[in-house]
Amino acid sequence: MTxxxxxxxxxxxxxxxxxxxxxxxxxxxxxxxxxxxxLGTAGLQVTGTVLTIDAGxxxxxxxxxxxxxxxxxxxxxxxxxxxVAELTWGTVDIGDPVYYDGSASMPANTxxxxxxxxTGGTANALFGWVVPADDNDVFPKAAGVAGNTWEQAIMQHxx
Amino acid sequence: MTxxxxxxxxxxxxxxxxxxxxxxxxxxTPVETEAAEVVGTDGVQLNGTVLTIDATxxxxxxxxxxxxxxxxxxxxxxxxxxxxxxxWGALTIGLPVYYDNSATMPALTYLxxxxxxxxxxxxxxxxxxxxxxxxxxxxxxxxxxxxxxEQAVMQHGA
Numbered sequence: 556m557t558x559x560x561x562x563x564x565x566x567x568x569x570x571x572x573x574x575x576x577x578x579x580x581x582x583x584x585x586x587x588x589x590x591x592x593x594l595g596t597a598g599l600q601v602t603g604t605v606l607t608i609d610a611g612x613x614x615x616x617x618x619x620x621x622x623x624x625x626x627x628x629x630x631x632x633x634x635x636x637x638x639v640a641e642l643t644w645g646t647v648d649i650g651d652p653v654y655y656d657g658s659a660s661m662p663a664n665t666x667x668x669x670x671x672x673x674t675g676g677t678a679n680a681l682f683g684w685v686v687p688a689d690d691n692d693v694f695p696k697a698a699g700v701a702g703n704t705w706e707q708a709i710m711q712h713x714x
Numbered sequence: 715m716t717x718x719x720x721x722x723x724x725x726x727x728x729x730x731x732x733x734x735x736x737x738x739x740x741x742x743t744p745v746e747t748e749a750a751e752v753v754g755t756d757g758v759q760l761n762g763t764v765l766t767i768d769a770t771x772x773x774x775x776x777x778x779x780x781x782x783x784x785x786x787x788x789x790x791x792x793x794x795x796x797x798x799x800x801x802w803g804a805l806t807i808g809l810p811v812y813y814d815n816s817a818t819m820p821a822l823t824y825l826x827x828x829x830x831x832x833x834x835x836x837x838x839x840x841x842x843x844x845x846x847x848x849x850x851x852x853x854x855x856x857x858x859x860x861x862x863x864e865q866a867v868m869q870h871g872a
Contacts, residue, residue, distance in 0.1 A: 569728020569779075588721040621780045622730030622872035624723040649738040650752030650760055683872065684752065684760040686732055688723050690773075694738075708723045710732065710760065710778065710872045 570620045571714060572606060577613040581657050582666060584608070585615045590627050590666040590682060590709075592655040593617075598678030601714050602655050621713035624686060628665040629653060629707040631698045635660075635674040644702045645669050646695035647685055653709050654679035662704050683711040729779045730872060731765060736772040740815050741824065744774045749786050749824040749840060749867075751813040752776075757836030761813050762871055780871035783844055787823040788865045789814065790855050794832040802860045803827055804853035805843055811867050812837035820862050841869040 577583045581592040585605045592602045603619040604627075618625075631644040640660055645651075647669070656668035656679050673679055687694070688708035696705050724730060736742045740751040744764045751761040762778040763786075777784075788811060791799045799818055803809075811825050816832035831837050845852070846866035855861045 570726055620726075620728055622724070622728070622778050623726075624730070624732070626721045626723060648753075649734065650754035652755050652758045681758060684754065686723075686734070686760075690733070690771075710724075710730070712872060 570618075572616050572618055572620075574614050575617050577608075577615060580615065581655070584610070584613070586664070588625070589664065590625075590655060591615065591617055592657070592666070592680060592682075598680055600655065600680040602680055602682045602711070603713055604711060618711075619714040620711070622710060623713065624688075624708050624710045626688065626706050627667050627709050628662070629685070629705050629709065630656065630661055630665050630668040630670075631696075631703045631705070632656070632658075632660075632668045632670050634670060635672065635676075637676040638674060640674070641702055644698040646698045647705055647707060648695040649685055649687060651685040653682045653685060655682045665704055667709065681712050683709045683713075686710045729777075731775050731777055731779075733773050734776050736774060739774065740813070745822070747784070748822065749784075749813060750774065750776050751815070751824070751838060751840075757838055759813070759838040760872060761838055761840050762869060777869075778872040779869075781868055782871065783846075783866050783868045785846065785864050786811075786825050786867050787820070787862055788843075788867070789819055789823050789826040789862050790860065791816075791818075791826045791828050793828060794818075794830070794834070797832045799832075799860060801858070802855070803857050804855045805863055805865060806853045807843055807845060809843045811840050811843060813840045823862055825867065839870050841867045841871075844868045 603617040632641045633645040636642040658674040762776040814826035
């Protein structure tokens with residue numbers, strides 16, 4: 556595909572896989588298949604899904620394609636008692652917005668939640684929306700008395 | 715294209731068609747070709763265009779592909795007052811278009827120029843006005859006069 560070098564850096568396809576150094580990711584080092592976020596202005600970070608990693612060069616290939624659907628761990632936390640811990644939790648339903656949440660209170664290998672703010676009161680970036688993985692995916696999924704973590708299909712917002 | 719079922723649900727193409735149950739849509743009786751919005755948090759809902767429906771299973775297939783261009787009905791309302799339309803604007807290229815679930819919207823019209831609905835709740839950005847072709851002329855309508863237009867809209871999608 557043609558690329559106008561004056562302003563265009565990527566090819567014209569709608570799929571966007573891009574190399575990002577580990578040092579520019581919220582979670583350093585990343586693992587393949589996990590949700591990731593590039594360091595930036597709170598609430599406006601670019602997010603995607605790690606496809607592969609190169610531990611030798613400390614570079615991850617991230618899928619930033621809007622609309623891609625991946626399964627990710629999703630925490631049901633809605634709000635935090637700022638600086639302390641999770642405060643409220645919500646059920647998971649189709650269409651719920653999902654945020655990249657770097658709160659220290661998140662379970663291991665879980666980077667997404669229903670909370671637009673992290674435990675420090677800082678804006679989380681929109682990562683995507685809850686969608687059914689297939690026809691057998693049942694909703695709503697329980698919030699949990701003290702929170703739940705679900706493996707859930709997410710349509711990512713991407714770049 | 716291969717899909718790793720452990721974590722990948724969609725194929726790797728940039729086009730995204732996905733099944734959504736009727737009950738999860740703002741308009742729970744969707745019709746093909748109309749704008750659709752998934753029920754969610756005001757102002758950040760997922761939206762797209764209905765491609766097909768399965769009335770037996772009550773499932774709609776929605777095109778969530780960013781930057782797809784479809785013709786949709788657009789109401790030129792800009793603001794509401796006391797739950798009714800208050801001001802109206804002309805349509806020009808580049809104007810943001812919102813999914814508007816106001817009860818005052820004409821039948822089969824789900825998009826408007828209003829960033830908030832008639833109950834002052836945030837509408838979600840649906841896309842932007844673009845020319846359908848080289849003969850599409852702008853502006854359409856005039857400020858202060860209510861109207862509904864069929865208009866090409868480049869959708870924001872997912």
